[in-house]
Amino acid sequence: MAVLRTDGQDLVLELTLGEKIWSLHGNLRMPLSAVRDVSVVPAPLAAVRGLRAPGLAVPFRTKIGTWRRRGAKSFAVARAGRPAVRVVLADMPFEELVVSVDEPERVARDLRRGRR
Template identity: 40%
Template sequence: MALVRIDGDNLVVVIEGLGKLWALKGSLAIPLANVRGATADPGIATEPKGIRAPGSHLPGVITAGTFHQDGEKVFWDVRDPSKAVVVELADERYARLVLQVDDPRATVALIENALPERR
């Protein structure tokens, strides 16, 4: 699971527990200027992921790490798709982040309310 917070002008994602091991990443910091938006999307887990490198994927159990699809990199950390949030990015290493969070609605509101064009 991921903890998402706003720290100054950055979106900070901290991967918790064994997720760090599976995703091969402990945290990400993204400038809010490069965040296009966020949505809760429990259905995303059924979509094709692309090529995993590096990371872990056991269908129906865990999707974590970097996946390459259609020339883009997507970071995943999801075990429970009902709690999935998708964060769309621009001008970053990843085109989007797909994260499992405790409260998808609250996480989306936190991100959307922090975006520069929405202040």
């Protein structure tokens, strides 16, 4: 399962090998100063909008990879039945991250604290 954490002044999304393969992407690292909002999303599959390109989508189960819609691009590692953390970004290649994680409330709280 993906891990979303802070490392000094950076936000890091660490993907498992399978997630890297299915998303055709590596780990993501961006400055915490790019984070505009952090929230917990109870239904992450519905929160991921747009067309998959590239990535994996198993209906009603999982969405992994890049999701594009007019004027915006998101990165998702979303799983059914697993709440996620949504991170809204500014001036980055992805406008948001939607990541199912263990203990999403704690992860969101830690990210908010790290932005200060």
